[in-house]
Amino acid sequence: MAKPVSIEVWNPNGKYRVISTKPMPGTRWINLLIEQDCRVEICTEKKTILSVEDIISLIGNKCDGVIGQLTEDWGETLFAALSRAGGKAFSNMAVGYNNVDVNAANKYGVAVGNTPGVLTETTAELAASLSLAAARRIVEADEFMRAGLYDGWLPHLFVGNLLKGQTVGVIGAGRIGSAYARMMVEGFKMNLIYYDLYQSTRLEKFVTAYGEFLKSNGEQPVHWKRASSMDEVLREADVISLHPVLDKTTYHLINKESLATMKKEAILVNCSRGPVIDEVALVEHLKQNPMFRVGLDVFEDEPFMKPGLAEMKNAVIVPHIASASKWTREGMATLAALNVLVIVLLLAFFKFRYVWHLFGKRIDNISCFSSVIATVLSIATLSQSALQGKIKGYPIWGDPNRVEPFLNESVPPPAACPSIVNAKALGLPVSKL
Numbered sequence: 001m002a003k004p005v006s007i008e009v010w011n012p013n014g015k016y017r018v019i020s021t022k023p024m025p026g027t028r029w030i031n032l033l034i035e036q037d038c039r040v041e042i043c044t045e046k047k048t049i050l051s052v053e054d055i056i057s058l059i060g061n062k063c064d065g066v067i068g069q070l071t072e073d074w075g076e077t078l079f080a081a082l083s084r085a086g087g088k089a090f091s092n093m094a095v096g097y098n099n100v101d102v103n104a105a106n107k108y109g110v111a112v113g114n115t116p117g118v119l120t121e122t123t124a125e126l127a128a129s130l131s132l133a134a135a136r137r138i139v140e141a142d143e144f145m146r147a148g149l150y151d152g153w154l155p156h157l158f159v160g161n162l163l164k165g166q167t168v169g170v171i172g173a174g175r176i177g178s179a180y181a182r183m184m185v186e187g188f189k190m191n192l193i194y195y196d197l198y199q200s201t202r203l204e205k206f207v208t209a210y211g212e213f214l215k216s217n218g219e220q221p222v223h224w225k226r227a228s229s230m231d232e233v234l235r236e237a238d239v240i241s242l243h244p245v246l247d248k249t250t251y252h253l254i255n256k257e258s259l260a261t262m263k264k265e266a267i268l269v270n271c272s273r274g275p276v277i278d279e280v281a282l283v284e285h286l287k288q289n290p291m292f293r294v295g296l297d298v299f300e301d302e303p304f305m306k307p308g309l310a311e312m313k314n315a316v317i318v319p320h321i322a323s324a325s326k327w328t329r330e331g332m333a334t335l336a337a338l339n340v341l342v343i344v345l346l347l348a349f350f351k352f353r354y355v356w357h358l359f360g361k362r363i364d365n366i367s368c369f370s371s372v373i374a375t376v377l378s379i380a381t382l383s384q385s386a387l388q389g390k391i392k393g394y395p396i397w398g399d400p401n402r403v404e405p406f407l408n409e410s411v412p413p414p415a416a417c418p419s420i421v422n423a424k425a426l427g428l429p430v431s432k433l
C-alpha cells in the first residue's frame, strides 16, 4: 500500500479531478481548470522527484487528467494506473518528453501533451548566457573576486575568447536552436554553421538578410552554412550549442571521438538533455584540455553529476534552469493545463469513454483501430464548433509559434489543446503541430 501523498485542493466540488504532481507558477492555470468545473489537486509533498508509487497514490481510483513533470517516469505502470482511474489526459510541463513512453500512452489511449513555443526564447537566452559565461570565464572570475584574490589589473587576468567574427555551431536547429543561432549571429556578429535532419530555411534567410544589412553599413557580413554532418560542425565551430531532442539517435552524440574533433579552445553548451553528452568522456576531455570550456544546464544522471565535473574550472554548471523565467514558466503551466483540460472536456462532451476504452485494447487490432479513428475524427470534426462553445470560445490553437496568449494575462485565455504529441496515433484532430 503506497504512502498517502500530501495535496492542496482547489474547487473541491469540481466534477473532473485533475492532478498536478507539483505546484506550478502563477494561478492562471488553476483558474482555467476551475472555470471548467475541475477539482484541482496539487501535490505539495516536500520531495523533489516523485516516485511511480507516489504518483499512483495521487492518481487513486478516479482521476481525469494529470499534469506531470520531466523528472517523473511516465511509462506503462503510470499510464495503466491513469487509465484504470478513468483518465485519458496527461501533459508534461515541458517541451521535451523523453521521460514519457508514448507507445505505452498510446496503448492505454492516453493523450500526451507537451509545452512547445512558450519556452523557446527563454531557453535560448540561457544557452547564450552559458556561451558568454564560458567564453569570458565569468564564474571563475566571480569566485576569484569573492575569495578576495583580486589585487589589481593584469594583462593576463582571466583572458577569454572574443565571439565577434567567430563561428557558432548549432546541432538541432529547431525552435530553440534557431532562436539561439539568431541571438548569437545578431548579437555577436558570428557566422553560423548548423546541423539538423531538416533544413531551417527561416534561419538561413535571417542570416542572409542580416549579412546584407551589415554589408550595406560597411561592416563585415555574416554567413551561414548547413553542414552535411555533425562532425563538420564540430570541426569548424568555435562555440557549439546542442539543441536536439533526446532519442536513440542523439544519445551520446557527443562522446570521446566527437570531442576529439572539436577545436582545443572550443566552447560546448548543452541546454537540451544530459544524455546527449557522454559526461564521463567530457570530464576527461576537460581535464586534458584546460582551454576547452563547457556550459551545462543538463546532466546525464540528473540531479547528479559524473565524478570530477564539479571540480572543473573550465565548466560552467547550472541546475536545469534554461526555461526558468517567470513569463515562460507561467506559460508552460497554462499550456500544460489546457492540454489536459481540452482532452477531459472532449471526453466528457462526446461521452467518449467507450471509444477510448477501445483505444486501450486496439493495439493488435488494426481494423478496429482504424474504425475507431474514423469515428473519433468524424464526431470531432462535425462537432468542432460545439466543442469550442463548450470550452468557452477558446478555439483550437493552430500556430505553435503564436505563444503570446499563453503568456499575457491581459489578453483572452489561450486557445485550447495546442500540443498533443500522440494526437495522430490516437486519431485526435486537435493538434496542428
Ligand SMILES: NC(=O)C1=CN([C@@H]2O[C@H](COP(=O)(O)OP(=O)(O)OC[C@H]3O[C@@H](n4cnc5c(N)ncnc54)[C@H](O)[C@@H]3O)[C@@H](O)[C@H]2O)C=CC1
Pocket (backbone or CB within 6 Å): 095, 096, 097, 116, 117, 119, 123, 171, 172, 173, 174, 175, 176, 177, 195, 196, 197, 198, 243, 244, 245, 246, 249, 250, 271, 272, 273, 297, 298, 320, 321, 322, 323
Ligand atoms: N534545458 C532546458 O530547460 C530545456 C531543454 N529543452 C530540450 O530542448 C529540446 C528541443 O526543443 P525545441 O527546440 O522546442 O524542439 P524542436 O523539435 O523544435 O527542435 C529539435 C530539433 O532537433 C532536431 N533533431 C532531431 N534529431 C536530430 C539529430 N539526430 N541530429 C540533429 N538534429 C536532430 C530536429 O529535427 C529538430 O529540428 C527539447 O526536446 C528538450 O529536450 C527544451 C526546453 C528547455
Ligand SMILES: O=C(O)C(=O)CO
Pocket (backbone or CB within 6 Å): 070, 093, 094, 095, 096, 097, 119, 322, 323
Ligand atoms: O521543457 C523542457 O523540455 C525542459 O527541459 C524544461 O523546460
